[in-house]
Amino acid sequence: MSKTDVAAFDVTIKNARQMLRDKTAKIAIKKIERHDRRLLVAVAVSNLTGHKLPTAYPSRRTWIRLVVRDASGKIVFASGRFDRRGQIVDQAGDPLPSEQAGGPVLPHFAEITSSGQVQIYQTVMEDVKGEVTYSLLQGARYRKDNRLLPRGWKRDHPRASVTAPIGTSEDRDFTAGADTVLFRINAPSEHAPYQVDASLYYQVLDARYAAELFTHDVPEMKVLRKLYTEVQPKPELLGHAAHTESQMTSR
Numbered sequence: 001m002s003k004t005d006v007a008a009f010d011v012t013i014k015n016a017r018q019m020l021r022d023k024t025a026k027i028a029i030k031k032i033e034r035h036d037r038r039l040l041v042a043v044a045v046s047n048l049t050g051h052k053l054p055t056a057y058p059s060r061r062t063w064i065r066l067v068v069r070d071a072s073g074k075i076v077f078a079s080g081r082f083d084r085r086g087q088i089v090d091q092a093g094d095p096l097p098s099e100q101a102g103g104p105v106l107p108h109f110a111e112i113t114s115s116g117q118v119q120i121y122q123t124v125m126e127d128v129k130g131e132v133t134y135s136l137l138q139g140a141r142y143r144k145d146n147r148l149l150p151r152g153w154k155r156d157h158p159r160a161s162v163t164a165p166i167g168t169s170e171d172r173d174f175t176a177g178a179d180t181v182l183f184r185i186n187a188p189s190e191h192a193p194y195q196v197d198a199s200l201y202y203q204v205l206d207a208r209y210a211a212e213l214f215t216h217d218v219p220e221m222k223v224l225r226k227l228y229t230e231v232q233p234k235p236e237l238l239g240h241a242a243h244t245e246s247q248m249t250s251r
Contacts, residue, residue, distance in 0.1 A: 027200040027239040041183040047148035059209040061122040065199045070191040086233040087207040091115035101211040108146040110171040134212035151177030193246040201235040
């Protein structure tokens with residue numbers, strides 16, 4: 001590859017990242033309320049694209065990372081953090097079981113109360129027997145499709161049954177172009193004010209999908225695994241918002 005090709009490739013990467021951060025999605029902290037020893041945090045995400053987010057191939061995912069720190073800066077709650085391999089981890093820093101091959105699939109959440117619960121917008125396929133699969137050739141239908149809908153999506157559209165979300169029926173604020181997630185967090189008032197940071201991330205090849213691919217003992221997967229382990233699959237940031245408890249409650 002010539003220096004010109006490398007330079008052009010770098011420009012393409014830069015432009016793609018700029019589009020992801022400026023024109024893809026928004027995240028906002030809509031509310032921070034105190035209820036005795038708990039905080040209720042409402043996080044809203046908006047889809048700025050004209051299609052579902054993330055789109056196309058089912059290895060892609062978008063998720064919310066929420067981190068809450070007390071007045072001393074200590075993390076008291078975290079959902080959606082990730083390690084250097086791009087694996088989503090719990091508050092102790094251990095990869096979630098849902099990141100491992102054969103592990104469970106996290107559902108869509110309207111409310112989150114623990115670090116093991118993460119709002120991941122994605123598709124998960126199942127085969128004709130109803131078993132989860134990560135093989136396109138075996139995929140018969142979606143078990144989960146809570147990708148953020150485009151703003152123009154309508155339930156009364158003639159093709160709505162084909163493009164309708166799956167697994168979100170109990171979430172009333174999962175609507176065309178947006179979703180709001182409520183986080184209920186143990187946060188004693190004696191350690192206030194609390195700092196709340198919310199971020200939205202995107203990953204082209206999520207860690208769970210990669211783990212499933214690498215279970216196939218074939219030469220092609222061995223090559224892919226070697227290449228994959230030589231890079232740092234850092235997720236891309238789509239948006240960020242931060243507020244302190246006192247800022248929101250004083251409004």
